[in-house]
Amino acid sequence: MIRVIAVDDEQPALKRIGQLLQACDEVQVCGLFDRANAFLEHALMASEPIDLVLLDMEMPGLHGLELARRLRAFRPEIHIAFLTAYEEYARDAFDVEALDYLLKPITKDDLARTLSRFVKRSGRHQAEEGNIKRGISVRSFGPFAVMKDNGESVHFRNSKGRELLAYLHHYRGNPVSKSQILDEIWQGRDVERSQVTLHSTVYQLRKDLEACGLQDTVGQTKTAGGSYFLRWSIAIDDVLAYEKEYQLYKQHASLTHIIQAIQLYGSGYLAGSGYGWAAPRQAELELSYTELLEAMVDIYVRQQRYEIALSPMQKWAQLLPLDVRLHAKMIALLLLMKREADALAYHKLALELTDQSGGTSEQDLDFSRISASPSSMF
CATH class of the missing domain: 1.10.10.10 (Winged helix-like DNA-binding domain superfamily/Winged helix DNA-binding domain)
Structure with missing residues (x-):
């Protein structure tokens, strides 16, 4: 059973989404909210798990993207799909690792596709035996549950x-x-x-x-x-599901498997637990995660989807702040985005960071060399 909540300030749209959800045998509707703050309060206090939230983009007071960011801060395990009448926000949806992006009016087939994506990305497709294999779900990415x-x-x-x-x-x-x-x-x-x-x-x-x-x-x-x-x-074991997606990426170099693995990884192995014994495994999984981020960046750059490439690039930079090659690629990406002032500012910051660690010199991050052919960095 997939536990779903929908949030939309327009009552007719919310009612329609509720009807579509209730018509799905595999769905349990856990709430329909027409106010973002009411939903956030519910999500914060809810003792029962929430699998998937369908969020309207355009809502008064709190935009859907900001609502998703706040939800991610304290309930990172929840999957998010956006509902909107506008295509312009599709790129921004990646910033909060959205599962899907549905254009209104939502159809039965749209919803079926989103639910299918949830099943695959959450690892529940591994649990099939007939319809569902009875057993335990273990989550080790983020707080252990x-x-x-x-x-x-x-x-x-x-x-x-x-x-x-x-x-x-x-x-x-x-x-x-x-x-x-x-x-x-x-x-x-x-x-x-x-x-x-x-x-x-x-x-x-x-x-x-x-x-x-x-x-x-x-x-x-x-x-x-x-x-x-x-x-x-x-x-269902999220770590095993992640490792399966990672191996499939290694075999096929598929963006689909990269995205699914990154979704499963979330905030990291036993993130925030403070378990010292988990450190070696955390480092091992983080290494493969940074590899996935770099692969995602490279694919999007080759597709000239520079704006979308920026988010995984930033995540990668947060994990490896002293990596010279990474900083060179970030500068190159900003140049490809025609953001030369930002590229220069980042170049200065990167030199300060790496000089303090003794890990590089100005020659390693030669701005003129990078700007001469930024696409060659990928």
Whole structure:
């Protein structure tokens, strides 16, 4: 079941969208809002998951793009599709990683296409067995979360229970020794007290999972000091879905797979969690993500879609602020966009950044060399 909300200030349009959604067997309509602020308040407080939001572009008080940016700030897992009577905003929609862009009046076929895109990009196409494979959805990009197939989320009584489940899932069902868990999750604390805390955390975690009907999920072995492992059937795993899209991109160099992988990656592996043990995996996935961003930039530049290329270029620059080659490409892109003043300003900033790190010289970012043939940088 896909949980959908629609936001449109025009009541006739909102009513029509609601009717179209209700006619879809795979859709659960979780709300119809005619005011942006009312929707934001609902999304902020909602305890139930939201899969997809259909946002009108032109609304009084708060434009759809700004509404999408605010939603992304605290609910990055929600997919967004825009509804509008104007084609001019299609490029801007990429800035908030929009799933789709539907022109009014919306038809049944338009909605079916958007729902199909959601199924593919969210990884739910991996869950097919007949119609739907019953199991668990695990989200590791962004805040760690576990949901049953009916949309019910596991509620964790304490943060360590959530971290322990994320840690065991990180090892993909392989047993992890108690000593390793203590070293990586309760590092530097008194051993005896940490062991007691571990046992109580496992006990509470099992209770949390059982409350959602997930029985015997945390397994235990008693050999070699004891280990813990997970035994569950996962229907949707966003990291596995991302890695599949990344491999398909490597095989086919397809923009479609790049976009789908970037959508899945979101804010990054266990972003904002502060889990030190996740750092190596975070770095590994971020490396492939930066590769995807560069590939996306290159494709859009070759298509002369410079405005659209700027957003992934900026994301790439935020991740690698000391990369000289990246800065040269950013300058070249700004020149291709006929924004010479911005290119000069960025050139100055790039020199300051890299000079402070001792990583380059002015020759490495020779403005005249880049401006002579900016397209050759891609």
